[in-house]
Amino acid sequence: xxxxxxxxxxxxxxxxxxxxxxxxxxxxxxxxxxxxxxxxxxxxxxxxxxxxxxxxxxxxxxxxxxxxxxxxxxxxxxxxxxxxxxxxxxxxxxxxxxxxxxxxxxxxxxxxxxxxxxxxxxxxxxxxxxxxxxxxxxxxxxxxxxxxxxxxxxxxxxxxxxxxxxxxxxxxxxxxxxxxxxxxxxxxxxxxxxxxxxxxxxxxxxxxxxxxxxxxxxxxxxxxxxxxxxxxxxxxxxxxxxxxxxxxxxxxxxxxxxxxxxxxxxxxxxxxxxxxxxxxxxxxxxxxxxxxxxxxxxxxxxxxxxxxxxxxxxxxxxxxxxxxxxxxxxxxxxxxxxxxxxxxxxxxxxxxxxxxxxxxxxxxxxxx
Ligand SMILES: C=CC1=C(C)c2cc3[nH]c(cc4nc(cc5[nH]c(cc1n2)c(C)c5CCC(=O)O)C(CCC(=O)O)=C4C)c(C)c3C=C
Ligand SMILES: [Fe+2]
Ligand SMILES: [Fe+2]
Numbered sequence: 001x002x003x004x005x006x007x008x009x010x011x012x013x014x015x016x017x018x019x020x021x022x023x024x025x026x027x028x029x030x031x032x033x034x035x036x037x038x039x040x041x042x043x044x045x046x047x048x049x050x051x052x053x054x055x056x057x058x059x060x061x062x063x064x065x066x067x068x069x070x071x072x073x074x075x076x077x078x079x080x081x082x083x084x085x086x087x088x089x090x091x092x093x094x095x096x097x098x099x100x101x102x103x104x105x106x107x108x109x110x111x112x113x114x115x116x117x118x119x120x121x122x123x124x125x126x127x128x129x130x131x132x133x134x135x136x137x138x139x140x141x142x143x144x145x146x147x148x149x150x151x152x153x154x155x156x157x158x159x160x161x162x163x164x165x166x167x168x169x170x171x172x173x174x175x176x177x178x179x180x181x182x183x184x185x186x187x188x189x190x191x192x193x194x195x196x197x198x199x200x201x202x203x204x205x206x207x208x209x210x211x212x213x214x215x216x217x218x219x220x221x222x223x224x225x226x227x228x229x230x231x232x233x234x235x236x237x238x239x240x241x242x243x244x245x246x247x248x249x250x251x252x253x254x255x256x257x258x259x260x261x262x263x264x265x266x267x268x269x270x271x272x273x274x275x276x277x278x279x280x281x282x283x284x285x286x287x288x289x290x291x292x293x294x295x296x297x298x299x300x301x302x303x304x305x306x307x308x309x310x311x312x313x314x315x316x317x318x319x320x321x322x323x324x325x326x327x328x329x330x331x332x333x334x335x336x337x338x339x340x341x342x343x344x345x346x347x348x349x350x351x352x353x354x355x356x357x358x359x360x361x362x363x364x365x366x367x368x
Contacts, residue, residue, distance in 0.1 A: 031121030096292035153228035192328035276314035
């Protein structure tokens with residue numbers, strides 16, 4: 001059966017008739033636990049924190065710390081935090097990533113691009129390898145890998161590419177691949193962020209300062225040449241310019257510090273406390289590096305950081321949601337994808353040829 005797109009909510013019904021395609025976009029996000037429970041967190045954290053791209057310390061020392069301390073203590077603590085943001089449909093990160101994939105496919109369809117968009121997770125499910133197996137079984141021959149991270153880092157973007165490369169090592173007949181490494185300064189992405197801030201200000205009023213909080217990284221990675229820090233600063237500057245903000249009306253900070261080492265500064269929560277203790281009593285906080293709301297934004301920022309700011313004397317804290325399913329955010333992803341799909345034939349392949357190709361793929365087994 002040719003692949004049939006599902007109708008989307010924001011962009012109306014999918015084009016009439018079956019949509020055959022041999023091109024896919026793999027929309028990859030970080031991944032999330034299956035449930036807000038300690039056992040599910042232990043499985044998730046064990047996979048995530050065993051990735052040498054994420055924790056760059058000598059393997060043996062790290063394995064002792066990870067299994068001897070972290071995986072004994074952190075799962076229960078993190079599970080309790082996840083429970084506060086869990087939705088009836090599951091973890092917010094998973095719900096939003098699945099929705100984004102559907103909307104992106106619908107949007108590309110409206111632009112006349114017949115592309116299958118499949119969500120995948122670097123850790124947990126749906127795994128990148130299983131998703132690529134499934135796409136191959138569907139007859140997909142070209143894959144554009146779109147990590148859902150605007151700013152490149154070794155811990156995130158490169159780790160997605162590692163995982164795709166692991167799959168290619170055990171696959172004979174490879175699809176053609178392309179990778180998107182970053183979109184931190186893409187005008188449509190910056191424009192979508194600016195639009196969401198302006199809409200937020202219209203709804204909620206405007207604070208004295210816009211705090212742009214990005215996920216942190218060990219500071220060491222900056223000195224080792226990771227471009228993440230620079231790309232976050234550039235996103236921040238471009239967003240401030242798009243909003244016409246003066247230098248004293250915004251700041252970039254870094255959240256989610258893990259462990260005792262020095263991470264990128266300034267840290268978000270101490271910065272908010274310093275603002276509240278000084279003369280800034282009203283802030284709007286946005287997390288431009290997260291393409292979808294998740295534990296780090298909904299719990300760490302909108303609960304913990306909010307409480308810290310108000311407790312320190314702040315009077316008004318508003319949180320600006322991630323782009324999630326915002327039409328401007330989906331349009332930005334679509335224009336980004338369209339540029340990277342250039343030159344690939346996106347008209348429907350001959351349906352009979354596609355069916356025959358799938359038959360051959362199925363007969364030979366997905367791994368071949
Ligand atoms: C151990 C070091 C970590 C590095 C380095 C790191 C980098 C990094 N992470 C994201 C995006 C996300 N991280 C999320 C959760 C999360 N991150 C870490 C640790 C590191 N991240 C942990 C241990 C956790 C799990 C939660 C916890 O126990 O605190 C998430 C949210 C996932 C969810 O399910 O909601 C995201 C998204 C980026 C972009 C990044 C480097 C640039
Ligand atoms: Fe993280
Ligand atoms: Fe966190």
